[in-house]
Amino acid sequence: MTNQPDAPSAPLVLTSVVASGLPVDLGFATAARFYDVPAVFNRRPSPVEMDALRGSEGHEHLVRAGYPEVTMDVRDRRLIISHTNLGQLERGLATVIANSVDSISRAALLVQERKQDAAQTDLDERTERAAEVTRAATRVRFIPDSAPGTDTAAMTQIDSGRV
Secondary structure: OOOOOOOOOOOOEEEEEEEHOOOOOOOOOOOOOEEEEEEEEOOOOOOOHHHHHHHHHHHHHHHHHHOOEEEEEEEEEEEEEEOOOOHHHHHHHHHHHHHHHHHHHHHOOOOHHHHHHHHHHHHHHHHHHHHHHHHHHOOOOOOOOOOOOOOOHHHHHHHHHHO
């Protein structure tokens, strides 16, 4: 249990390229060879996922696959893939990025699940302790001894006003 009702429960995936976000001169001879390509996620990435994709972990996936010049940034529900082109993405970069997103997301989900399990265990333990304290408290009885006679010392204190 966490205080994050919108915590992701499904792996993060990229669904498509945002064609309207591509350079307007794409397809012309004057178009830049490399540019930013925006892609849409299936959901909003968690802060952990965003940090990993933007940081060295995400870039290491790209470097190992032979794309050291490509970078990634997260903006809302979009991944901005910089210094690339549609051709590179079609020829394998899209798969490299999809694998990176998947491994980062699954690792983040596993950490989140472990935190939720630990929080649930803590809550269960606190609930059990509270129940045990309540049971112990209900066993306490304030019942006077049933011995015959009156405590004369107590009566003397009451009569003299010392109590």
